[in-house]
Every structure is written in C-alpha cells, then in structure tokens.
Amino acid sequence: MSKKVSLKDIATKVGVSTATVSYVLNGLEKEKRVGVEVAKKIKDAARELNYMPNQIARSLRKGSTNTIGLIVADIANPFFGQLARIVEDEAIKHNYTVIFGSSDEDCVKSEALIDTFVNRQVDGFIIAPSEGCKSQINALINREVPLVLIDRYLPQLNTSYVVLDNFTAVYDAVTHLVEKGHRRIGMVAYENSLIHMSERIRGYKEAMIDHQLEKEIRIKKIAYNLPRQEMEKIIGEMLTHLISDALIFATNALSLAGLYAVKTNQKKVPEELALIGFDGNEAFDFFDSPLTYIKQPLEQMGRESVRILLDEMKGNTENQHIQMASKLITRASCG
Amino acid sequence: MSKKVSLKDIATKVGVSTATVSYVLNGLEKEKRVGVEVAKKIKDAARELNYMPNQIARSLRKGSTNTIGLIVADIANPFFGQLARIVEDEAIKHNYTVIFGSSDEDCVKSEALIDTFVNRQVDGFIIAPSEGCKSQINALINREVPLVLIDRYLPQLNTSYVVLDNFTAVYDAVTHLVEKGHRRIGMVAYENSLIHMSERIRGYKEAMIDHQLEKEIRIKKIAYNLPRQEMEKIIGEMLTHLISDALIFATNALSLAGLYAVKTNQKKVPEELALIGFDGNEAFDFFDSPLTYIKQPLEQMGRESVRILLDEMKGNTENQHIQMASKLITRASCG
DNA sequence: AATTTAAACTTAAACGATTAAGCAACTTGG
DNA sequence: CCAAGTTGCTTAATCGTTTAAGTTTAAATT
Known part of the structure; x- marks a missing residue:
C-alpha cells in the first residue's frame, strides 16, 4: 500500500502547523480564529493531495471509534441478515460503522467475538446473546460498555433490550388454531433455555390451558446445532405416528425443516395437519397451502436497537426495555 | 465506559517499563531476553488486571489493522449473507475482523463505504463492485490496496477476482432445456452491464445460436432496484402473452419474482413452461415442481477470495483470476 | 586485570490525529 | 500612550502500543 497523506503533509505544503490544519478540516476555523486565506489554502491542499483522515489515529486520541459491534447467531440466516442490514x-446515518460476528449460539465463539470487539474499542454492542453466556454479558455491564440485547434478553441482567412479545405471539397463534377448530395442537421448539424460546413455549402452554386443552399439550424440543436433515427426520418421525392435528414451529429454521418433513411425508395441509410458522420466508408462500406465520417487525426492531444504543453511547444510563408486537399473517395452512 | 487497563498499568504494578511488558505479552521474552521471574510477574499481573490490548493503538503503531472490508450489494440477500459468513x-481463522457494508448496487453508497473503510485503514478489500464504479476501484488499485473482486469483475482493470463461470453456467442450462425438448427458451435478466450479467446473457445467446435457435432469442431486462411486486408484474405480463416455453432467470431475486408471477398466472410447470433458476433457495424446493437451478460454489468462492486477499496482503502482487464452475441441479421444473 | 560478551532491562521515538495552553503582533479603549 | 483585548497562529502533550537503540550489571574470555 502506498504511503498515505497525513495532516503533516498538508501542514508542510501550506507552511502551517498540524494544529491549524486540524482545526480547519474539522470546521473549527471560526471558533479557533484561523485566517480566511490560510483556511482556503489548507482546504485546497487537502483536496489536491486527496487527504483522508486516519480514523485509527483519531480514534486513539478521541477514545471512541464510531464503531458498533453486532453479534448475531448467524449472519447467513436471513432473519439476522435482514436485521444486520x-x-x-441506521448506523451509517449516524456516522457509525458496523463490525459483525456470528456466534452460532456458542459461548466460546461469542466470548472470542466480544473480546475481539472490545479490543477494537467498539463504542457499543448489539448482541443476540447465546445460552449460558451470562457472565460475558455481565462483564460488559461491569465495564459499563453501552449494550443492547436483541431477539432475546437475560432476565437476571440489567440491560437494554429489544425483543418480540413472544408470549403473546404464540398465545395468539394457538388461539387462532383453536378458532379454526383445531384441538390437538403441538409445538416444535428448540432445546434452549433462553427467554425467547421459553416465552414462546409459555405462550403455547398458557393458551392451551386457557382453552381447556392442557391434556393436548405436546412439545418436541430439538437441539439447535443439528443439520437440517436431522431436524427434518425428527419432525418426520413425529408425523408418522401423528397425534396432532396442528403444529406451531418456534423458529424460522424449524418451520422450514417442518415443511420439508411434511412434504416428504405427504401430509395434507390443512386437512390432516394445520401449520403455523415463524418469521416468514419465501418458501412459506410456495408451500401447497401457503403458511400462516408469526411475523416479527424486523425493521422497527433493528432501528430501535440502534436508537437505544446511540442513546446509551451519549451517556444515558437508563435501561430501555422494548417488547414489540408480532403480526399473525393468516393464510391457508390453518384451514 | 470504565477506564481500561493499559500496558502502563501492568508496568507500574510490576515495576518495569512498558517495553518489557510489551515484549512478554507478545511472546518475545526469549528473543528479547526477559528474565523468567519478571516474565511470570508480568503475565500474572496481566491476568489479574484482566488486561486486553488496545487494538487501535497497536494498529496505529503497526500500520495495519487486521481488518478486512467487505462490500456486497446487500447483506440481507441470502447469497451475500452466506458469502459474508x-x-x-475464514477471516477469524487468520485473526482478521470483517467490517461490511451494502452498496445496493449504487455507486454513491459504494464510494462512501470505500472511503470509510480506507479511513479506517482496512488492510484489504473484498468487493462485489457495482455498475459504473470503475474509477473507485481504480483509485484503490492506484493506492495499491490489496483487493479481491467477487461475484463480478471489471475486465478493464487489473485486479484479482473470484467469480462464477457465468457463461458456461447459462450455456449449459440452455443445453439442458434443449435436451428436454424446449425450443422457445427466453431469459429474464437485470439491466446491468457488469460482466456477471453480460456473461450470463452471452452464455444464453451463444447456446441458442449453437442450437440453431437464434430466432428464438428473447431477453427481458429488468432494472435492479425495482421492488419485487414490480418485477413480478413485468414477468407476469410476459407470461400472459406467452411466447416462450421455457425461461431462465439470471439471478436469485429474479427467479423468486418469476416464481411468484408464474404462481399468480397459474402457468403449469413444466408442461406449459419450463423454468431454471439461479443460486438456490428453499422456495425453489416447495414450488409445485421443484426448480432446476444453477448452483454456485459459495463455500469455495468465499474461501478462495479470502485466501487470495491474505496472499496479497502478505505482499504478493500477482493478480489471481478464478472462475469457478457452477452445478446444474436438475429437478422437475424442466420436464 | 583488562576486555569482550551476554543478559536483562530501559529510554524514547514513532504512528497520526486532537486540543489545551501559550505567544506574538495587532487593534482598541480610556 | 499604555494596558487590555483580539487575532492568528504555534507548541507540545496525549491516546496506547511497538521497537530500534541504548544502558547497566554480571559473567566469560584472554
């Protein structure tokens, strides 16, 4: 890489000190009383030399990097990809840059990412925390690093967060199925103790109880890191000895695995089996009977999380807790 | 944010200079002949104080940031999301961090991103260049910034790149359709002069000519930034006065828009219309007759691009040009 | 015993910006 | 005409590392 143009080069060329150049290029010429001709010379020289400020040097001096660290489960997952976008x-609008990392819901990876980002002096974090990573997050809190949790939060910790109202989302989904005449409603969830999952399960259970269907409660929990084929197989087995006439899937990936299983097992939807998915996906639209699904307000969630983070970075230490309402997109898969 | 622990804090605590601490913590104790006890004390102190090196300071001093800038069209697009992942x-394996940005195929955004990343002193770029951004890329070349283009390249410029063999990909797709008995084969492409698109179109045209079907050549070009509904409408219009018995879609987004249009217009696939998509998508699997598609070797492309970039960052100035073979996943949509 | 070599550090400059404090050379007010 | 203020800069410290070039003390060699 060729040598870069620094403040000093401009200073030398114009014949002033770097301080003066810095003032002018930062728009402080009035405040710092730099002469009009000198200011013009400096600006011209900067343009001529194609000067670009070294953000690293500036960051070191200023103690802030204008960088946000974003940690999600997997950037390749469209849910997180869209959120990242x-x-x-939102970050660019406020002159911030995003560095990102995928944790794979794995604490070791998550910790490595957090450490890397802390070393790189990010000004704040947006994190979808993984199971069992409480201590890492807590360490951030103790260091007073601005932080917003997203998608899930840790009830034991005092942080800002932006999540879906998962309880109501699933509660309403169950109610919808009941209204459509289904009773033996099952749920397919992840084996995960985090709040987003437990709230979805709680929403399911309470709704079932409230509709006098507690005897029909049946939850299948699937490990996160299984390849899709495995998930599909497990759900497929559920389908062969079918005890449910409706299934709710607790995530997008589970919904997809479920759809593959239903397709493989040639179950008729909604006649034999009604389905409700999570998050939305083009595949939902092309399934024989388009899938009813729980839609998250991604756009707002992403924006709010950045807004709150910027707020915290400005010094606001008050934690903000946002639970957003989902929308049930009702289509043919529930009858 | 609470004050961070610096080398100086450790130095003070142990009673040595920061130089010694730096040597020890960088594993140079042998080479720089630091005493065994002192080294141990330093390591203990570092652990005790939970020292984390300030990458910004290190970057400033070393002149390299261990950061890669990745610019794609849209990180929310699964193709680029997977690539990003x-x-x-690959970057993490080599102790690099990735900062990313989405250009939306827009030169203004792309330039802003490149400038931001240059200011942040990224050590190298992986870029999917947008139409008409040649001068920006050229500026990078002139600055001798390590750079790998991905997905498309600029034939006029001397850069490394990793792309699909788009010509052969589409050529073979046409041949497949011809073998399946289709003759009036059309193509739906983007209005884009970049090489990836022009090569796909050239592959289509040459294949048609080679199969004595030049009279059947029909290409519909659609602007990139249209919302999906618009694309769907345009393709829908094509379908109502149907002059083709097969369609090849030149990108993933076009394939999806096409599927929606086909569904809306209730065309029977493959009886009335055969289809070939690009890139793969779960929706392809759930379409009435699963879609035949051109699959890109994403994994290898991502890896190769990082490998080449690391190579360039190590000082290798030789440009490497990689064209990868696609695979035609044949299914029911072509008969 | 004088000189060289080695071991175990320290000193201080440098990276490229920002910014508080200082200092001439004017202008103004009384 | 002199003190005070204003204008238009410069000086130099600082951020937290890295690293070339010393320095001191002890051990080895001649």
Whole structure:
C-alpha cells in the first residue's frame, strides 16, 4: 500500500502547523480564529493531495471509534441478515460503522467475538446473546460498555433490550388454531433455555390451558446445532405416528425443516395437519397451502436497537426495555 | 465506559517499563531476553488486571489493522449473507475482523463505504463492485490496496477476482432445456452491464445460436432496484402473452419474482413452461415442481477470495483470476 | 586485570490525529 | 500612550502500543 497523506503533509505544503490544519478540516476555523486565506489554502491542499483522515489515529486520541459491534447467531440466516442490514443503514446515518460476528449460539465463539470487539474499542454492542453466556454479558455491564440485547434478553441482567412479545405471539397463534377448530395442537421448539424460546413455549402452554386443552399439550424440543436433515427426520418421525392435528414451529429454521418433513411425508395441509410458522420466508408462500406465520417487525426492531444504543453511547444510563408486537399473517395452512 | 487497563498499568504494578511488558505479552521474552521471574510477574499481573490490548493503538503503531472490508450489494440477500459468513469464518481463522457494508448496487453508497473503510485503514478489500464504479476501484488499485473482486469483475482493470463461470453456467442450462425438448427458451435478466450479467446473457445467446435457435432469442431486462411486486408484474405480463416455453432467470431475486408471477398466472410447470433458476433457495424446493437451478460454489468462492486477499496482503502482487464452475441441479421444473 | 560478551532491562521515538495552553503582533479603549 | 483585548497562529502533550537503540550489571574470555 502506498504511503498515505497525513495532516503533516498538508501542514508542510501550506507552511502551517498540524494544529491549524486540524482545526480547519474539522470546521473549527471560526471558533479557533484561523485566517480566511490560510483556511482556503489548507482546504485546497487537502483536496489536491486527496487527504483522508486516519480514523485509527483519531480514534486513539478521541477514545471512541464510531464503531458498533453486532453479534448475531448467524449472519447467513436471513432473519439476522435482514436485521444486520437495518442496523447497518441506521448506523451509517449516524456516522457509525458496523463490525459483525456470528456466534452460532456458542459461548466460546461469542466470548472470542466480544473480546475481539472490545479490543477494537467498539463504542457499543448489539448482541443476540447465546445460552449460558451470562457472565460475558455481565462483564460488559461491569465495564459499563453501552449494550443492547436483541431477539432475546437475560432476565437476571440489567440491560437494554429489544425483543418480540413472544408470549403473546404464540398465545395468539394457538388461539387462532383453536378458532379454526383445531384441538390437538403441538409445538416444535428448540432445546434452549433462553427467554425467547421459553416465552414462546409459555405462550403455547398458557393458551392451551386457557382453552381447556392442557391434556393436548405436546412439545418436541430439538437441539439447535443439528443439520437440517436431522431436524427434518425428527419432525418426520413425529408425523408418522401423528397425534396432532396442528403444529406451531418456534423458529424460522424449524418451520422450514417442518415443511420439508411434511412434504416428504405427504401430509395434507390443512386437512390432516394445520401449520403455523415463524418469521416468514419465501418458501412459506410456495408451500401447497401457503403458511400462516408469526411475523416479527424486523425493521422497527433493528432501528430501535440502534436508537437505544446511540442513546446509551451519549451517556444515558437508563435501561430501555422494548417488547414489540408480532403480526399473525393468516393464510391457508390453518384451514 | 470504565477506564481500561493499559500496558502502563501492568508496568507500574510490576515495576518495569512498558517495553518489557510489551515484549512478554507478545511472546518475545526469549528473543528479547526477559528474565523468567519478571516474565511470570508480568503475565500474572496481566491476568489479574484482566488486561486486553488496545487494538487501535497497536494498529496505529503497526500500520495495519487486521481488518478486512467487505462490500456486497446487500447483506440481507441470502447469497451475500452466506458469502459474508464464509468470509467471516475464514477471516477469524487468520485473526482478521470483517467490517461490511451494502452498496445496493449504487455507486454513491459504494464510494462512501470505500472511503470509510480506507479511513479506517482496512488492510484489504473484498468487493462485489457495482455498475459504473470503475474509477473507485481504480483509485484503490492506484493506492495499491490489496483487493479481491467477487461475484463480478471489471475486465478493464487489473485486479484479482473470484467469480462464477457465468457463461458456461447459462450455456449449459440452455443445453439442458434443449435436451428436454424446449425450443422457445427466453431469459429474464437485470439491466446491468457488469460482466456477471453480460456473461450470463452471452452464455444464453451463444447456446441458442449453437442450437440453431437464434430466432428464438428473447431477453427481458429488468432494472435492479425495482421492488419485487414490480418485477413480478413485468414477468407476469410476459407470461400472459406467452411466447416462450421455457425461461431462465439470471439471478436469485429474479427467479423468486418469476416464481411468484408464474404462481399468480397459474402457468403449469413444466408442461406449459419450463423454468431454471439461479443460486438456490428453499422456495425453489416447495414450488409445485421443484426448480432446476444453477448452483454456485459459495463455500469455495468465499474461501478462495479470502485466501487470495491474505496472499496479497502478505505482499504478493500477482493478480489471481478464478472462475469457478457452477452445478446444474436438475429437478422437475424442466420436464 | 583488562576486555569482550551476554543478559536483562530501559529510554524514547514513532504512528497520526486532537486540543489545551501559550505567544506574538495587532487593534482598541480610556 | 499604555494596558487590555483580539487575532492568528504555534507548541507540545496525549491516546496506547511497538521497537530500534541504548544502558547497566554480571559473567566469560584472554
């Protein structure tokens, strides 16, 4: 890489000190009383030399990097990909850059990412925390690093967060199925103790109880890191000795695995089995009977999380807790 | 944010200079002949104080940031999301961090991103260049910034790149359709002069000519930034006065828009219309007759691009040009 | 015993910006 | 005409590392 142009080069060329150059290029010429001709010379020289400020040097001096660290489960997962895009756009608007990392819901990876980002002096974090990573997050809190949790939060910790109202989302989904005449409603969830999952399960259970269907409660929990084929197989087995006439899937990936299983097992939807998915996906639209699903307000979630983070970075230490309402997109898969 | 622990804090605590601490913590104790006890004390102190090196300071001093800038069209697009994930993993393995940005195929955004990343002193770029951004890329070349183009390249410029063999990909797709008995084969492409698109179109045209079907050549070009509904409408219009018995879609987004249009217009696939998509998507699997598609070797592309970039960052100035073979996943949509 | 070599550090400059404090050379007010 | 203020800069410290070039003390060699 060729040598870069620094403040000093401009200073030398114009014949002033770097301080003066810095003032002018930061728009402080009035405040710092730099002469009009000198200011013009400096600006001209900067343009001529194609000067670009070294953000690293500036960051070191200022103690802030204008960088946000974003940690999600997997950037390749469209849910997080879309979220990342919204965060990116919002960050750029406020002159921040995003560095990202995928944790794979794995504490070791998550910790490595957090450490890397802390070393790189990010000004704040947006994190979808993984199971069992409480201590890492807590360490951030103790260091007073601005932080917003997203998608899930840790009830034991005092942080800002932006999540879905998962309880109501699933509660309403169950109610919808009941209204459509289904009774033996099952749920397919992840084996995960985090709040987003437990709230979805709680929403399911309470709704079942409230509709006098507690005897029909049946939850299948699947490990997160299984490849899709495995998930599909497990759900497929559920389908062969079918005890449910409706299934709710607790995540997008589970919904997809479920759809593959239903397709493989040639179950008729909704006649034999009604389905409700999570998050939305083009595949939902092309399934024989388009899937009813729980839609998250991604756009707002991304924006709010950045807004709150910026707020915290400005010094606001008050934690903000946001639970957003989902929308049930009702289509043919529930009858 | 609470004050951070610096080398100086450790130095003070142990009673040595920061130089000694730096040597020890960088594993240079042998080479720089630091005493065994002192080294141990330093390591203990570092652990005790939970020292984390300030990457910003290190970067400033070393002149390299261990950061890769990744610019794609849209991180929310699964194609680029998956690519980003692979780049991320590969980068982490080599102790690099990725900062990313989405250009939306827009030169203004792309330039802003490049400038931001240059200011942040990224050590190298992986870029999916947008139409008409040649001068920006050229500026990078002139600055001798390590750079790998991905997905498309600029034939006029001397850069490394990793792309699909788009010509052969589409050529073979046409041949497949011809073998399946289709003759009036059309193509739906983007209005884009970049090489990836022009090569796909050229592959289509040459294949048609080679199969004596030049009279059947029909290409519909659609602007990139249209919302999906618009694309769907345009493709829908094509379908109502149907002059083709087969369609090849030149990208993933176009394939999806096409599927929606086909569904809306209730065309029977493959009887009335055969289809070939690009890139793969779960929706392809749930379409009435699963879609035949051109699959890109994403994993290898991501890895290769990082490998080449690391190579360039190590000082290798030789440009590497990689064209990868696609695979035609044949299914029911072509008869 | 004088000189060289080695061991175990320290000193201080440098990276490229920001910014508080200082200092001439004017202008103004009384 | 002199003190005070204003204008238009400069000086130099600082951020937290890295690293070339010393320095001191002890051990080895001649």
